[in-house]
Amino acid sequence: MPSTVALTVARYRPERESEPSWETYEVPFRKDWVVLDALNHVKDRVDGSLSFRWSCRMGVCGSCGMKVNGMPKLTCATFLADYLPGPIRVEPLDYFPVVRDLVVDLTDFMRKLKQVKPWIIRKEEKPPADGEYLQTPDQLDAYKQFSMCINCMLCYSACPIYGLEPGFIGPAAIALAQRYNMDSRDEGAAERLNILSEHDGIWQCTFVGECTKVCPKHVDPAGAIQQYKLTGATHWVKSLLLPWGTR
């Protein structure tokens, strides 16, 4: 087992350079270290100017997404041991503007997420005194998978469509829209239909399927989009045949 491993990290220091460059650090190799541990080692002991995002280091917060040897990964769940003998290449996620080093700007996603109204919409809110909206385990099961999304953006970085068509609403936002559409307590599917079934919605997706492969929480955004295509197409046929029935 080696005592060190080479970590090649993309650096971008906007005050100094106009495009990213590579810097290689020798970091101690430990069996129980993940890429994020190695990055923290560099920041603490070698070069304090290295910038990256992280928080929970346990696959829940979704902030440490980066590309490791070309694949989008949560660096807190990517073990150095799986990349021996190295070097291990760490880059910022694709298709988002790089702010600095490994930090990308997510404003575009935040805006799109809000557009799909990822919250429970009720035609009429019942007063809190009347109690909760009840749900059976089966009803929960219908959307639970899609609710596991942690907004880590690995799926956007894996989606060539998002890279080529930046207007595309994208995998996570559509999966989250579907999470609410399939919630038995929600009545907002018609409101989400407009944004989801327009040009930059589901129909941009050509089912590369890579979003589902890289998803660390097994959300299956590609599945969510294809299922919604079926819903969208059915709705379109219905609106042709029964123009009064879809209101």
Place this chain on the structure above:
Amino acid sequence: MSAEPHYTLYHPRWYRRRVSVWWWLRNRSYAWFVLRELTSVFVAFFAVVYLWQLRALVQGPEAYGQFLARLETPLFLALHAVAFVFVVFHAVTWFNLTPKAMVVRLRGKRVPDRVVVGSNYAAWLVLSAIVAFVLLRA
């Protein structure tokens, strides 16, 4: 890649990478995906040949004989062989993707993906058998 960074209001020096024309060679599943998209060309090829066959049929026995003779030329045999491989690839990948788009629930439980895919193949076999039966009977 431009030397000048892209300027954005309040964030003057964000770096934006441009998508390479060769993005689909970057990993194997992207390449398979592009290949799968390309199969549509061969599906269209079969459709055009079929329309051509119908036209020949309408024009009478002589035209139809000419059509059949044309199909037997090496060029068309080779084209058909290549197109067949692509169309099978198209069908197989399509069947394998169906459980993603169709979630079938029976008595509250999700039907396993294997069963959804399997029923597609079963239907394919049955339909092919029927077509073979009709054609070979004559």
